[in-house]
Amino acid sequence: MNETELRLPLSEYSFERRFDERGAIEWMQANWSKSFVFSALYAALVFGGQHYMKPRPKMNLRRPLVLWSLSLALFSIIGAVRTGSYMFHVLSSSGFRQSICDQSFYNGPVSKFWAYAFVLSKAPELGDTAFVVLRKQKLLFLHWYHHITVLLYSWYSYKDMVAGGGWFMTMNFSVHALMYSYYAARAAGLRVPRPLAVLITSAQIGQMFMGLTVSGLVYRWMPHGDCPSHMDNITWASLMYLSYLLLFSNFFYHTYLRRPRQDASANGNAKTCKAE
Template sequence: MMPIIEQSLQWHFDVAQFWAVATNGKHKSFPRFQAKYVIKKHFGLFVQITIAYLLLVLATLLLMRNRKRFKLQYPLMVWNFALSIFSFYGSYVMLSAMVKTIRALGLYACACNEFSKMSPAAEHWLFLTVLLKALEFGNTFFLVLRKKPLSFLHVYHHVLAFLFLAHVYQTTSSLIRCIVIVNLLFNGFMYAYYFIRSMKIKLSIKAKALATSVYFVQLSLYSICFVTIYLANRRYSCDTPKLLLYTASGICFSYFVLFMFFFAKKYLRDDVLFLYRKLKTMKLD
């Protein structure tokens, strides 16, 4: 804990290191250990970015309190479309590599053997996805500047995803593969949905609820990954420490609880109130 605090208090940003790794995707081999080293050396920067994000969100909320909202329709369309394409393509590259690994070495090698290397392209996209999480903070500012409701779940999810992925990436755990593949795949669908919404296409409440409920499927797939790694951990010498696995499971559970309350409040409250009033009327009769 102390090294993290010390790193957080020191400014360190080596642009050359990040650029060298980020632009290495077309080479025959990806410098995966160098990439891990870069993230490890800059983890304090990730913490600083998170703190800056939270402060900027608070400042923007205060700034917009007495101002008219921005429309930002076209920038939002471009933003969602770009992130959707990035996510879909990244999930395709990584999922293809994972399928090849499973066919060649089995499920255990893919889930619990970090040294069963994926293709250079997949390793490259894994690194880019960790960095992309910082860019996704922009989602919050689109909400705030347009004066849309900002939930605790939204901020909590972005902060934890950003820091946890950066932490797991620098370890030898294969856990990040499963997390990133599932995350990219569902982000592709969700950003495509947000793109449709940003085009002002009207959707029914049921359609919105169905699209939002996809997040439950994402969390379920995370859980399946965690259980698979846990079972492999009991039989083999897995490269994912139990504490890391329990932490990931705890984060996933917290997402589930918060999202369940969010979903119920947004889409089920009116139905529950209607049912309650109907039952109350029946009792009075």
Template sequence: MSALPFDPSFLKLSPYVNAASKALLGVSPTDFRYETGVTPLSTWPIVIAGTIGYLASVFGGQYLMKNREAMRLDKLFLVHNIILVVLSGGLLWLYLEELVPMLWTKGLYYAMCDASAYTQNMEFVYYVNYIIKWVEFVDTWFLVAKKKKLEFLHVYHHALTMVLCHAELEGRVVMSWIVITLNLFVHVIMYTYYALTALKIHPWWKQYVTTLQITQFVIDLGFCYSNTWTHFAFNYFPHLPNYGACSATDFAAIFGCGLLSTYLYLFVEFFQKTYAKYKSGKKTSKAGGDASNGKAEGKKTK
């Protein structure tokens, strides 16, 4: 394939990120490597401890807030969500800077499966995304401080997405970009919605954020199961149909598919419970309102 039909260099964020990375971390993204035990937050004991610490802070926080009034943290909540909109949008843009030329010149299979598609720049951005998953724990702490109802889905998703990001980094899963870019796109929209609610604006499209999340997981799983099948078929059962090697460790491939499957199930269940129940209640309320109006009008005519 030919090169891109235009020069997108003037749109690039990567030169600024490279300069910031060198200044703050002393390393360029092109030289970055996620090394277990060397890179910060890169070992399983730290990941497990972080997950346990998150859960302890959530349930401990709920206990401490039990007899206290809910905190009003609208300004902090607004700042938090604006930061996450900017981080998610910026990270998505950095992915596209790497992915668009790669997809254009080498195709989808290369970008999904070839080990050489796992560039140092991509690994650096994967790592930044992983760090953001630690930052997103703050989402739950806001809910605890404001004494909002905590759904199982929320806590489960926040606790294990950080674990998933570590597993995919350690397993050097080439197709990680599919899951992450979709997730970042959804997060730009979702955190924009929450930023608006902090401004006392309640957009009508809340339901469609959940619909978008479900769509995201359906697409993720289509690629995930396809790549996992070809990974195992190529390496262990070459007589089965496959489209070649797909770079990943066995554990990362199985864990990723399994966890994303539970996400899809829980989000669908949440959607049905929340919005089907809401619509049902709305219909019942409307019917009850009509009946009440009839009775009221009857009284007036007497």
């Protein structure tokens, strides 16, 4: 399927139509390795920040956290609607296999802008951890490990326009739409039912399972020539999603099953359950 074959039942906004996806892909091909620099700076600031805050009182950042979470929630909601509409069109018109193997998500109408916006957003999303550090909350391994690996893999994959990207990005947008809306509500002091936190973590676990499934199908179909990827990418994607699946499942067990009475502290750390 190519761009001229797409007849989306969804009109493009002018900024989506004018977006230069070729220039974006070329930039990422030349600069994707800068994600390692961002990751190194992030790790230094996170652990250096923890050391700096150790003898100091925690900061009250409720208002900035509301604005931060709300802005990311709105971004994710819009991204989920736009990419979800595109993926639904491909699924309904061309089937499940085409939705995984087709590269048009990276250069097709509507989705091309949001694919690039998605991968770029993984850099500013590192700012999530600043609130954890400055408010002296418990920083879980899952939190910073997830931020670093999502950034590295997203930039690494976008440059090659690998198969499966439409599923990976749409699922992430959708889960983040729920997750950041939840954080914004909690930061604003609203009482959020505990089952909603359980639902979000369950959705994240489901996302990881689906990520492994998509990676496996890409591996199965790649030799046929219509599912473009390469073994290095499939290997890293599989290892990443498997590690997420184990870590999120462990988080779910210890937060909601083994120690359900500690929901207050667990929900406060729910931001560690960010999914790619």
